[in-house]
Amino acid sequence: MNIMTGASPWERLIRPDRVHGSLYTDPEIFEAELKNIWYRTWVYVGHESEVPNANDYVVKSIGPQSVIMTRDEQGKVNLLLNRCSHRGNQVCSYERGNARSFTCPFHSWTFANDGRLVGYAFPDGYEGQDKSQLALGRVTRVESYRGFVFGSFAADGPTLKEHLGGAAETIDRLVRTSPEGEVEITAGFLKHRVKANWKFILENECDGYHPAFVHTSIFGVADSMIGKLYGGASTALTRDYGNGHTEIDLRPEFRKRDAPMSWFGTSEDRLPDYTARMKAAHGDTTAREIMIDGTPHVMIFPNLFIAEIQMFVIQPLGVDDSVQHVTALQFKGAPDLNRRLRQQTMGSVGPAGFLLADDSEMYERCHRGVLARNPEWIFLGRGEKRERQDELGFTVGHVTDEVPSRGIWTHYRKLMEPD
């Protein structure tokens, strides 16, 4: 705290319409973010459908920490830390599998897939030791919302539902795209590494100003209708849900088109099986509405980005080292739609994707750019004078306005400032 000015360092670095470049490049700030954001707030870890059966496991992460998501014999989902309670060796070296227990290769300590220590080699050396004190570490709180599993290292704090707030409705909207009301994460992940701070990725996800320029090469050659959604005449919106969650709401444009499945660049005729199942599940009127509105484009702070057809998970490894894990969204009961979702996802995202190869180039150039000392600030004032409240009280702006970045930084400051 700077007593002379009464301003916290965060207040000096984060202004209403600008943020300081050092927020992206200072290693000490990165360490503070791990403590105050990644190891405190709710962070998306994995999806229940990735561990469908008893004893399934998949290795995930929270920031640089390796987390094993298991489904134990009782069917409960656990988030265990991949660190032997003896000397710290990683107990799991495979990305996924089915195992009742994990045996550490160092001294053969064995842990059940709910984290309990069930045995160690040559136990006579541990006479009187209470095994229950030597379980695997675990993520303190685990909650899931419609199959999306989140973890928080804080013993107290908002519930997941409170954290998601208004953005929970976007996940409700997402799962309705399945005739059975469920998302499945079954197509495997591409892992795309960038030499850039994680917040360049976070802010880009709902930046509707860049597509017309960054993605001009692919929009031009692919006859894409996406470009128009992000043009000056677009009626699409940016939205700040609070708690750092932000959205690009494309529904106004899709509703103008008034054509089911146009959001995905296709039509009902080409997906007859899916269309029939949606109508059977929801009734003709509601099915039509869902198939016109499409899936959301929402960034759940700090790391879950649902981008209409795919899901990204942002992982920070260092101040200038980040990974985007990305996979096609799959909807239960929609095999014909799912096949197209996988094809489109493979074309557009990941290290060789038509879109993401250029986005990643921008993250990296921004990171190198802000190492320059002047003008010190990132200017985020676009649309500040024309933002307004929607009917639910959330701040909205034009699709190209920087409402999302301002929302993210407002929440960031709250998390980083001492209580």
Add this chain to the structure above:
Amino acid sequence: MLSRESSATLMSAITAFLYREARLQDEHQYEAWEKLWTDDGVYWVPANGADIDPERQMSIIYDNRSRIALRVRQLMTGKHFTQTPQSNLRRLISNVELMDEQPDDGDIAVASNSLIFESSLRDDTLWAARNEYRLRHVDGELRMASKKVILVNNDKAIYTLSFLV
């Protein structure tokens, strides 16, 4: 016809083809590279192993012939910023082996290893891969009916791969 060619002659033609492909890729001669494909060509760079089912699981690249053309057209715009400026590239092709001269479909199965040095705005990056081809004679010229590039580290997080691998 293939059966009348001696193995050495065929091997020499195949090696020359692979070196030519490598040079066209290194020198960003996108249209000339595209002409090396058959009309049904498939360009596949799997993720998370060598033997995933590309119809079910995510691949880094899984292009049919029209998507290969789209990839080339995007590179040709000059506004594909990840390749503007272009990466400087040189690759070594080695361990060229004829895996099956006369498979049932008449294509020639060939494999090689490659080591690629990329210098881009981000940094210098080394890429290593096993390449598996099905080559076919079309109008007396060798063409690629499929190319599968198995990056050694395709199970890990990798940097942007926007040149022709």
